[in-house]
Amino acid sequence: MEYFFSKSDVLSKKEVDWFAKALDRFMATRKSTENILPNLQYGMEYEHIKKIVSDKVERLIGPHKSPGCFMQRSVRPHSIHSDWPNNQVAGDEDQPYCAVLFPLRFDGPCSTVVFAETSKNKTLDENTQNKNYLYSTQEQKMLGHIKPEDLNRLSEPKIIKWNVGDAIVWRREHLHCADNFPAYGTTFKDSLVLFTTKAK
Numbered sequence: 233m234e235y236f237f238s239k240s241d242v243l244s245k246k247e248v249d250w251f252a253k254a255l256d257r258f259m260a261t262r263k264s265t266e267n268i269l270p271n272l273q274y275g276m277e278y279e280h281i282k283k284i285v286s287d288k289v290e291r292l293i294g295p296h297k298s299p300g301c302f303m304q305r306s307v308r309p310h311s312i313h314s315d316w317p318n319n320q321v322a323g324d325e326d327q328p329y330c331a332v333l334f335p336l337r338f339d340g341p342c343s344t345v346v347f348a349e350t351s352k353n354k355t356l357d358e359n360t361q362n363k364n365y366l367y368s369t370q371e372q373k374m375l376g377h378i379k380p381e382d383l384n385r386l387s388e389p390k391i392i393k394w395n396v397g398d399a400i401v402w403r404r405e406h407l408h409c410a411d412n413f414p415a416y417g418t419t420f421k422d423s424l425v426l427f428t429t430k431a432k
Contacts (some may be wrong), residue, residue, distance in 0.1 A: 233293070235403040236346040238392045242288050242399040243334055250284070251424050252336045255303045265302075273304040278426070285334075289426065292401055293330045300427030303336075307420050309377050309410035312386070314351040316405045318427050326429035328404040333425050335394040340418030342394045343411040345374065347386045350405040360385040376412040394421065404428075 243251075258274040265273040278286075278298040289296060300318055315331045333344065351357055362384045367375065371389060386407065392400050402408055404427065413421060 235348070235406050236390050236392065236401070236408075238398050238400045239292060240395065241397050242292070243285075243397040245397065247284055248334075248336055248397050251281075251303065251334070252422065255305065255336065255422055258303060259305065268304075270308055271304060271306045271310075273302050275300075275302045277301065281424075285424075285426070288399070289332055289428070292332065292399055293428065294430070296329055296428040296430050297326060298426045298428050301425070303422070303424050305420055305422050306410065306413075309412050309414070312347075312356050312378055312382055312407050312409045313354055314405055314407050315427055316350075316352045317354055318404070325432065327432050329428045329430040330401050331404050331425065331427055333400045333423050335396055335398060335400070336422040336424060337396065338394060338413075338418060338421035340413065341416045342413040342418050342421045343374070343391050344394070344400050344402075344408060345389045345391050345411055346402045346406050346408040347389055349386055349407050350403075351407055352405060356382055356385060356407055363387045373415055374411045375409070376415055378409060394423075 259272060262274055265275065278301045281301065316328050363386060365387045367383065374391065375383060375389065
């Protein structure tokens with residue numbers, strides 16, 4: 233399996249609308265996870281949405297569990313990070329597997345960017361050697377929110393554009409980020425994200 237891929241039209245319009253309305257309710261009535269403000273994030277139990285997404289995700293990545301599941305509204309692009317340590321339960325024998333992101337709504341162009349480099353820490357390791365990759369003008373604009381010293385330690389970015397209802401999948405150890413979507417006039421983007429695990 234590729235470490236980064238997408239599949240078109242995994243969620244129907246009706247399913248996308250259901251999740252978007254649920255996110256609206258969360259934003260109106262619930263407090264967001266504080267450490268990612270001004271972005272908004274709302275955790276939920278996978279059991280509550282399993283009927284809608286479990287079979288679809290299994291067709292994408294095979295058998296899995298999802299200890300981490302949330303909806304989010306992003307207004308500021310995430311910088312480079314790994315999802316390997318997220319939502320692991322102490323004593324859990326399963327290992328981190330894939331992140332699965334479903335774009336729900338956005339008001340302009342946006343993408344997810346994934347690199348070949350991996351880390352089992354949350355952030356890029358400081359002792360990673362420079363890769364001397366020459367970023368194109370387009371890539372520099374897309375990654376304009378990332379520190380140059382971090383970009384120097386990464387190689388060619390793989391980019392998948394968001395489309396409503398698609399599924400975007402990456403292996404959780406791979407470093408990744410949002411594109412610098414405000415540079416393209418996009419003010420928000422909403423998504424459903426699953427962090428999956430599988431048996432060792």
